Amino acid sequence: MSQTPQILYCHCNYAQVVPKEVKEAVLRKLCESGVPFEAVADLCEMSARRDPALQRLTQGNAIKIAACYPRAVKWLFAAANAPLPLDRTEVVNMRAETADNVVASLLSMELKPNVPTGKVTASDAPAAETAQA
Amino acid sequence: MALADQSTLRIVLYEGAGATALAGEERFSVLSTLLGQGYAVTRAGSERAVAPADKSSVLVLGRFGAEKPETTTDSSGQVSVRFENLEDTAPEHVIAKVDGVRTTAGAVKQGDWKPWFPVIDYDRCTNCMQCLSFCLFGVYGVDGGQRIQVQNNDNCKTNCPACSRVCPEAAIMFPKYKAGPINGDVVSDKDLNREKMKIDISALLGGDVYHMLRERSEKAQSRFSKERDAEKALSERQKCLVKLAQSGDIPAEVLMSLPSPDEIARRAEEAKAKANAALAAQAPKT
Numbered sequence A: 001m002s003q004t005p006q007i008l009y010c011h012c013n014y015a016q017v018v019p020k021e022v023k024e025a026v027l028r029k030l031c032e033s034g035v036p037f038e039a040v041a042d043l044c045e046m047s048a049r050r051d052p053a054l055q056r057l058t059q060g061n062a063i064k065i066a067a068c069y070p071r072a073v074k075w076l077f078a079a080a081n082a083p084l085p086l087d088r089t090e091v092v093n094m095r096a097e098t099a100d101n102v103v104a105s106l107l108s109m110e111l112k113p114n115v116p117t118g119k120v121t122a123s124d125a126p127a128a129e130t131a132q133a
Numbered sequence B: 001m002a003l004a005d006q007s008t009l010r011i012v013l014y015e016g017a018g019a020t021a022l023a024g025e026e027r028f029s030v031l032s033t034l035l036g037q038g039y040a041v042t043r044a045g046s047e048r049a050v051a052p053a054d055k056s057s058v059l060v061l062g063r064f065g066a067e068k069p070e071t072t073t074d075s076s077g078q079v080s081v082r083f084e085n086l087e088d089t090a091p092e093h094v095i096a097k098v099d100g101v102r103t104t105a106g107a108v109k110q111g112d113w114k115p116w117f118p119v120i121d122y123d124r125c126t127n128c129m130q131c132l133s134f135c136l137f138g139v140y141g142v143d144g145g146q147r148i149q150v151q152n153n154d155n156c157k158t159n160c161p162a163c164s165r166v167c168p169e170a171a172i173m174f175p176k177y178k179a180g181p182i183n184g185d186v187v188s189d190k191d192l193n194r195e196k197m198k199i200d201i202s203a204l205l206g207g208d209v210y211h212m213l214r215e216r217s218e219k220a221q222s223r224f225s226k227e228r229d230a231e232k233a234l235s236e237r238q239k240c241l242v243k244l245a246q247s248g249d250i251p252a253e254v255l256m257s258l259p260s261p262d263e264i265a266r267r268a269e270e271a272k273a274k275a276n277a278a279l280a281a282q283a284p285k286t
């Protein structure tokens, strides 16, 4: 299987938290580049729906996700029973980066995994006693 | 029907063999229209992998000329694959075609609900159950292993991040919140120690804070109802609610829609009992 990372773009549809000009410029540049990619309206809504598409996205190649904070994205996927492969996921933060930087990261063949390491799923979570010990 | 049980429609924008490619600007226009209406779109191509098919219905959009393919099923025979021709269709008219297919496929319309709900960072969570005790709307529950879980996402009160203030570990995120660390930004030691991250838990258990806030808002209402100048009363009340909302980070709409004090007490007892049962089940068996 090719190891070229998949690209996933989140449009963050139902809130103004990702600047409109950033998300639009990122989408426009992805479209102009001609690369294949996945685009979703709102990862938060998909997570709430436990959308199976999230599981598929985690099962293939390495993945680059244009969305928001890596910590939030990690646990949104986990909440939908679709834990991200921590060593094969790069989240590019459209709340904090410029559109040019986001697109450069997405199109680069180099993957820079940046999702917080630690537990992978909720079931790794400790019982209260262990955590408090 | 629960959100998780509703089926969705996956759209594939196909520009390979047998179809004419769209220009970059047209592609952007079609994609942004569809995303704006809540659809997920795969822009397929041979240079990079995209996600494989699952059980969602699939609609393939493309410029197929006179040769639009007929509806078919995937190799498993379970997924129906429909086609719509973008030939002679302006990007702004694509949505009508797609909505029609969504209805036929029995897929849900996304975007009718603002996805506002807590997301737990299990790297931080210690399973203390304070969030479960606190929430009066049944958002939290426990899984088979007695671990805290967000179960009823759509019960959460839009724009209310109050439970994230209750969590002693700053483990509760609301990705659409304006500021960190609640929005998922890195948690600093400063955040953990900051006064406004903490709410007196003893005051919260039993729903006292809701009770208190409601009483305050009711008192405010009765005081203002004596006012002759209705407009002034309204603006005063708004000011009061804004203040409450700012101090506790609880939106005015949430304050105004709280149930009666008796109902609050009942729900708080229920939530506390659920949390206690989960904690008791975790206790080491001796």
Ligand code: SF4
Pocket: A010, A011, A012, A013, A017, A018, A041, A042, A043, A044, A045, A066, A067, A068, A069, A072, A073, A076, B175, B176
């Ligand atoms: S994952 Fe982040 S960018 Fe995507 S919809 Fe949720 S808050 Fe918005």
Ligand code: SF4
Pocket: B120, B124, B125, B126, B127, B128, B129, B130, B131, B132, B148, B166, B167, B168, B169, B170, B171, B172
């Ligand atoms: S209050 Fe925080 S640490 Fe405690 S169970 Fe809830 S999320 Fe976990």
